[in-house]
Amino acid sequence: MVSILPNNIQIEDDRTGINIETLKRAFLDNLFYIQAKFPKISTKNDYYMALAYTVRDRLLNRWLNTTETYLEKAPRTVAYLSAEFLLGPHLGNNLINLGLYNVVKQAMEDLGLSLTDLLEQEEEPGLGNGGLGRLAACYIDSLATLEIPAIGYGIRYEYGIFDQEIKDGWQVEITDKWLRYGNPWEVARPEAELEVKFGGHTEDFIDEHGRYRVKWIPFKVVKGVPYDTPILGFQTNTANTLRLWKAEATESFDFEAFNKGDYFGAVHEKSESENITKVLYPNDESYEGKQLRLEQQFFFVSCSLQDMIRMMQVQNLTLERFHEHYAIQLNDTHPTIAVAELMRLLLDEHGFDWDKAWNITTKTFAYTNHTLLPEALERWSLNMFGSLFPRHLKIIYEINSRFLDEVRIKFPDDFDRLRRMSIIDESGERYVRMANLACVGSFAINGVAELHSELLKKTTLHDFYEMYPEKFTNVTNGVTPRRFMVLSNPRLANLITSKIGDSWVKNLDDLRKLENFLYDTNFRKEFHKVKQEVKQDLANYIQTSYNITIDPNSLFDIQAKRIHEYKRQHLNALHIITLYNRIKANPNLDVTPRTFLFGGKAAPGYYMAKLIIKLINSIADVVNTDPDMRDRLKVVFLTDYNVKFAQRVYPAADLSEQISTAGKEASGTGNMKFSMNGALTIGTLDGANIEIREAVGEENFFLFGLTAQEVSQKKAAGYNPWDYYNSNPELKLAIDRISSGFFSHGDPNLFKPLVDSLLYRDDYLLLADYQSYIECQDRVSQAYRDREKWVWMSILNVARMGKFSSDRSISDYLKNIWKVPSVKVDVPEYSQSND
Numbered sequence: 001m002v003s004i005l006p007n008n009i010q011i012e013d014d015r016t017g018i019n020i021e022t023l024k025r026a027f028l029d030n031l032f033y034i035q036a037k038f039p040k041i042s043t044k045n046d047y048y049m050a051l052a053y054t055v056r057d058r059l060l061n062r063w064l065n066t067t068e069t070y071l072e073k074a075p076r077t078v079a080y081l082s083a084e085f086l087l088g089p090h091l092g093n094n095l096i097n098l099g100l101y102n103v104v105k106q107a108m109e110d111l112g113l114s115l116t117d118l119l120e121q122e123e124e125p126g127l128g129n130g131g132l133g134r135l136a137a138c139y140i141d142s143l144a145t146l147e148i149p150a151i152g153y154g155i156r157y158e159y160g161i162f163d164q165e166i167k168d169g170w171q172v173e174i175t176d177k178w179l180r181y182g183n184p185w186e187v188a189r190p191e192a193e194l195e196v197k198f199g200g201h202t203e204d205f206i207d208e209h210g211r212y213r214v215k216w217i218p219f220k221v222v223k224g225v226p227y228d229t230p231i232l233g234f235q236t237n238t239a240n241t242l243r244l245w246k247a248e249a250t251e252s253f254d255f256e257a258f259n260k261g262d263y264f265g266a267v268h269e270k271s272e273s274e275n276i277t278k279v280l281y282p283n284d285e286s287y288e289g290k291q292l293r294l295e296q297q298f299f300f301v302s303c304s305l306q307d308m309i310r311m312m313q314v315q316n317l318t319l320e321r322f323h324e325h326y327a328i329q330l331n332d333t334h335p336t337i338a339v340a341e342l343m344r345l346l347l348d349e350h351g352f353d354w355d356k357a358w359n360i361t362t363k364t365f366a367y368t369n370h371t372l373l374p375e376a377l378e379r380w381s382l383n384m385f386g387s388l389f390p391r392h393l394k395i396i397y398e399i400n401s402r403f404l405d406e407v408r409i410k411f412p413d414d415f416d417r418l419r420r421m422s423i424i425d426e427s428g429e430r431y432v433r434m435a436n437l438a439c440v441g442s443f444a445i446n447g448v449a450e451l452h453s454e455l456l457k458k459t460t461l462h463d464f465y466e467m468y469p470e471k472f473t474n475v476t477n478g479v480t481p482r483r484f485m486v487l488s489n490p491r492l493a494n495l496i497t498s499k500i501g502d503s504w505v506k507n508l509d510d511l512r513k514l515e516n517f518l519y520d521t522n523f524r525k526e527f528h529k530v531k532q533e534v535k536q537d538l539a540n541y542i543q544t545s546y547n548i549t550i551d552p553n554s555l556f557d558i559q560a561k562r563i564h565e566y567k568r569q570h571l572n573a574l575h576i577i578t579l580y581n582r583i584k585a586n587p588n589l590d591v592t593p594r595t596f597l598f599g600g601k602a603a604p605g606y607y608m609a610k611l612i613i614k615l616i617n618s619i620a621d622v623v624n625t626d627p628d629m630r631d632r633l634k635v636v637f638l639t640d641y642n643v644k645f646a647q648r649v650y651p652a653a654d655l656s657e658q659i660s661t662a663g664k665e666a667s668g669t670g671n672m673k674f675s676m677n678g679a680l681t682i683g684t685l686d687g688a689n690i691e692i693r694e695a696v697g698e699e700n701f702f703l704f705g706l707t708a709q710e711v712s713q714k715k716a717a718g719y720n721p722w723d724y725y726n727s728n729p730e731l732k733l734a735i736d737r738i739s740s741g742f743f744s745h746g747d748p749n750l751f752k753p754l755v756d757s758l759l760y761r762d763d764y765l766l767l768a769d770y771q772s773y774i775e776c777q778d779r780v781s782q783a784y785r786d787r788e789k790w791v792w793m794s795i796l797n798v799a800r801m802g803k804f805s806s807d808r809s810i811s812d813y814l815k816n817i818w819k820v821p822s823v824k825v826d827v828p829e830y831s832q833s834n835d
């Protein structure tokens with residue numbers, strides 16, 4: 001292939017060389033020339049930055065050659081549109097994917113620095129809330145690893161998910177200033193800026209060919225500036241691009257206002273525009289209907305679609321083939337306005353007629369649904385939507401009217417069905433229903449685990465399933481073993497590799513080979529030793545950061561995820577209280593020592609979730625200091641749970657809590673990360689738990705609770721939580737302990753809203769599942785006493801997790817939805833002559 005460099009330019013060895021001396025020289029060079037520091041006056045951050053640039057330099061060859069290959073070959077491309085990418089720190093992951101982890105570690109040691117310390121220094125880009133955002137990050141990793149031409153499009157939030165602090169047991173939110181010290185992983189591309197319109201009105205006109213056309217005269221125009229980050233695959237040359245958009249004011253706007261002599265007005269306009277990408281909305285699975293959020297969605301969608309069109313024009317491809325060139329995945333309904341925006345671009349800006357534009361559009365988009373919770377389904381007030389996007393509303397009306405004609409033909413005289421399926425909700429104040437738009441505008445619709453996809457067809461999207469059964473499919477979620485095994489748990493990864501080689505990192509099914517070592521006592525010992533060492537690491541960390549001593553020989557029982565009533569962190573709390581009560585009643589009871597660890601953020605406006613955090617911390621205060629416990633129970637709420645911290649937590653777990661009410665957790669992905677690291681799961685038949693249990697074997701999984709079907713039957717039959725409260729003394733005592741003020745310094749009011757919600761509503765059936773959960777936990781405690789057996793089960797969990805690699809998920813998307821072939825990227829060898 002042709003070199004992308006002009007002949008007379010050499011890529012310097014200091015920027016590409018990977019032997020240890022070169023790496024050290026390059027590092028010091030970057031420290032000097034980029035950070036403008038020398039070792040004597042360097043901060044830890046200077047060292048981090050110097051190393052980050054050294055690693056980035058070694059990515060650029062692959063990145064630019066990938067870009068050039070795509071430009072030249074114009075291959076079919078996946079565009080993954082997501083309002084969130086919860087990436088986590090880049091440095092460690094890039095070292096793993098480049099295969100440079102060990103040599104760089106050594107190079108740093110030679111210079112008297114610790115790689116672990118430098119990795120700690122990175123502020124992670126927390127551009128997401130939880131599962132959905134982290135899934136997007138795993139998927140772009142796998143797309144690059146599988147050498148698929150792909151681009152991730154999203155928003156460059158200036159403030160990502162808030163940092164959590166705990167004050168007096170309550171969550172306090174602190175703004176996440178992640179860009180404070182600069183971001184060495186991104187490259188701004190101001191030359192590729194685009195304009196996005198908002199508000200105003202439309203005008204109809206007849207064009208020079210006598211055709212009816214529409215013009216959108218906006219109220220304001222905002223600039224979108226792309227910031228690109230390379231996403232390198234594991235041990236491949238493919239480095240795809242994550243393109244995140246930042247909003248800026250247009251010069252023309254400033255200009256107009258300045259001309260009127262309105263200096264403050266101009267500056268105000270500027271900051272208004274830039275507000276669009278200021279901050280991530282911190283709600284996971286509940287939607288707020290805020291105008292700025294809708295503006296964010298349209299902003300990044302419009303930028304991304306215009307960008308794709310522009311790219312095709314550069315490549316001399318006709319837009320008639322847009323759907324052949326791009327497969328666009330809508331990550332939930334957040335980017336769904338793309339259906340209307342692509343129609344607008346094709347109709348108004350590129351002169352297509354309706355049928356042609358609609359044909360292209362509906363062959364382009366595919367939609368992933370991530371939840372059945374009604375409160376998470378997006379619907380925008382028609383007034384707001386119409387005043388921000390007058391043209392899109394008209395387009396949606398037209399889509400809807402044609403769609404409802406189709407429904408009428410398939411289901412004559414079924415007026416209720418028409419009302420339910422309409423993209424416009426007309427039952428009261430009028431709304432645009434984004435899930436309906438996504439279903440109508442996409443050629444594929446998928447849920448994220450088997451059960452979830454089945455329930456979608458039976459409930460939330462039932463009408464759409466009857467209308468378009470062929471669109472529906474399942475893609476069970478997966479997670480990347482690079483970040484969540486190799487990087488986060490090097491001890492385990494090295495042990496595995498020493499037994500079965502390293503092919504499992506790319507072919508996770510190869511972990512099955514571990515089953516051959518089950519009968520090898522030595523291997524089981526080593527496996528157990530690794531788990532204990534990792535637990536010791538976490539114990540040390542907790543000792544230093546929280547000044548709480550926890551015992552690595554106790555059972556580490558961990559629930560780490562967003563705080564939500566359906567995830568039932570408070571059911572876990574009821575178990576802790578039950579154990580506490582048992583020991584109080586019988587201080588010499590022979591209990592299995594346990595350490596309960598919690599981590600997770602509550603949405604700032606979600607009062608009940610914040611109260612659950614306060615409850616856990618209040619229980620911890622009592623349990624951790626009660627001498628009767630004799631250190632047999634410890635409870636720690638780990639502050640500010642994020643990707644960086646998650647990487648410490650998953651490896652150290654013995655028990656993974658996946659205890660959502662059946663039918664509520666679409667998939668879960670933390671469940672996979674724990675299991676891959678050898679934790680056993682206590683869980684309900686919900687989301688991907690079901691498939692995890694199938695994979696690891698039911699004898700290696702602690703199952704409890706009602707099934708999704710039983711849950712809905714029980715609710716239909718009129719569920720009464722008091723029946724359970726009154727008939728179960730342990731349950732009653734646990735709840736009474738909370739309501740009496742035992743955990744709140746005698747204040748019976750503090751937790752009253754929580755207790756009342758359980759006794760009077762219990763939407764998530766904690767009381768119905770309590771007994772089953774407690775009995776299951778008793779089996780867990782028994783099982784942990786037979787450590788040989790436990791280790792056995794733990795090894796089987798690791799060995800049988802192949803299915804849950806995001807590489808498998810992406811292969812499913814490719815085969816069943818995207819149909820995008822892989823493309824090899826060649827990277828020519830440049831001069832390596834300096835050594």
Ligand code: Z57
Pocket residue numbers: 129130131132133135284285286332370371376448477665666667668669687
């Ligand atoms: C989110 O993190 C998820 C669903 C949503 O609708 C929103 Br909004 C945010 C999560 C689900 O709760 C998980 O069960 C799932 O594993 C994850 O998305 C990825 O699919």
